[in-house]
Amino acid sequence: MFKKLALAALAIGLISAPAAAQDYPTRPISYILHVSPGGATDIMARKIALGLEKSLGTPVPVENKAGGRGAAQLADINKSAPDGYTIGSVTSTHIGAFNQTLKQYNVDSFDWIARLVNEPYLLVVNKDSKLNSMKDLVEVANDKPGSVVMAGFVRGSGGHFAWEIMAQSANLESSKVRWIPYDSVGDAVTATVGGHAEVAIAYVDLVKNQVEAGNLRVIAVMADERVPQFPDAQTFKEQGYDADTSWQQMRGIIGPKGMPKDVKNKLAEAVKAVLETPELQTYMKESSLTPAFQGPAEFTEFAHQQDTITKEWMTRLSMH
Incomplete structure (x- = not known):
């Protein structure tokens, strides 16, 4: 009798388990x-x-x-x-x-x-910045280390590594650019719009409205081809830098x-x-x-x- 009850309980369990999964979510x-x-x-x-x-x-x-x-x-x-x-x-x-x-x-x-x-990474600058390309950024950073302030997510983030890849492709010592970490990329972009940083590393959808409003300018895109939203923004490759575009x-x-x-x-x-x-x-x-x-x-x-x-x-x- 006990054995029959146990088998019956097992059978009920086997029947009800898939049903519970099918019912998800409740x-x-x-x-x-x-x-x-x-x-x-x-x-x-x-x-x-x-x-x-x-x-x-x-x-x-x-x-x-x-x-x-x-x-x-x-x-x-x-x-x-x-x-x-x-x-x-x-x-x-x-x-x-x-x-x-x-x-x-x-x-x-x-x-x-x-x-x-x-999604590909890109560099944007505040509307008042005199930087128009990665070449400009490299020249200023080498001439006056620490004078260029870059906003991004925290050190060790995907964006931070992207910046290191960008700098490496330009033979630039990344520490010559002052990296300011924020709690999100959105906060970094807001800081750049407000003039608290000159450059930000971000993505298309996060800067599109500010670029269209004239508050930011895109100076380089880490992708194989130009992004359609910013047809005038050159890729790193077009600017002569072999940045690894597989890191996105x-x-x-x-x-x-x-x-x-x-x-x-x-x-x-x-x-x-x-x-x-x-x-x-x-x-x-x-x-x-x-x-x-x-x-x-x-x-x-x-x-x-x-x-x-x-x-x-x-x-x-x-x-x-």
């Missing part, structure tokens, strides 16, 4: 960001959240937990149940932080759900470690569907974002590759 999914409101990552995340609400049929509230290079955000994600009801933004900057200020985490501390896009900012979604595989796959498929909607396709095109969707397995492998490259740069810059 309540709101919290989407936690590591940046301040208004930045490039924030803007896209909110568009993704709206799309997920429609496709999954549940609210996806976005929470901004900026500061500490993702410390508060990652702590929240890390302590959350790995049930698919907490997800978070992730960029190349996180991987830098794992190797520097947030060594309590590593790539394997989280589940990598979906990569969204890649990545945006993706992570979750707590140990999420059920079927839940991760359902989330990833929903994200993929949102990225394929006309609204997101138009947004990505206007922002010069490169569609780069990857599901959990591919994204996890990519994260490990990025981690290897990051470690190499941090060793080169003595940042460990």
Whole structure:
């Protein structure tokens, strides 16, 4: 009798488990960001959240937990149940932080759900700046070290490594430019518009409005070709610098470690569907974002590759 009851219970469990996965989600999914409101990552995340609400049929509230290079955000994600009801933004900057200020985490501390896009880095200057090209920046930095102030995300971020790559391509000692770190790229751009910095390293969608308004000018783009939004802005290659254009900012979604595989796959498929909607396709095109969707397995492998490259740069810059 006991054996029959046990078998019956097992059978019920086997039947109900897939059903529970199929029912996901049954309540709101919290989407936690590591940046301040208004930045490039924030803007896209909110568009993704709206799309997920429609496709999954549940609210996806976005929470901004900026500061500490993702410390508060990652702590929240890390302590959350790995049930698919907490997800978070992730960029190349996180991987830098794992190797520097947030060594309590590593790539394997989280589940990598979906990569969204890649985007090229560019340099913009305040409207009153006399810098019109990377060549001008290099000349002034060499002539008067420290006189050029550059705003960006924190040291060890994807943008910081991009600047190091740019400087290396120009045979410029990067320390000759004074790097000022901000809590987000959006804050760095705002500081540059306000004249607190002369140069900022950012992305197309974050500077487009300010460039069109005449508050900023693009002086160099780290891409193989000019971006359509700024047809007059030359690439580094056009200016004679062989900067590695494969290093671009990545945006993706992570979750707590140990999420059920079927839940991760359902989330990833929903994200993929949102990225394929006309609204997101138009947004990505206007922002010069490169569609780069990857599901959990591919994204996890990519994260490990990025981690290897990051470690190499941090060793080169003595940042460990």
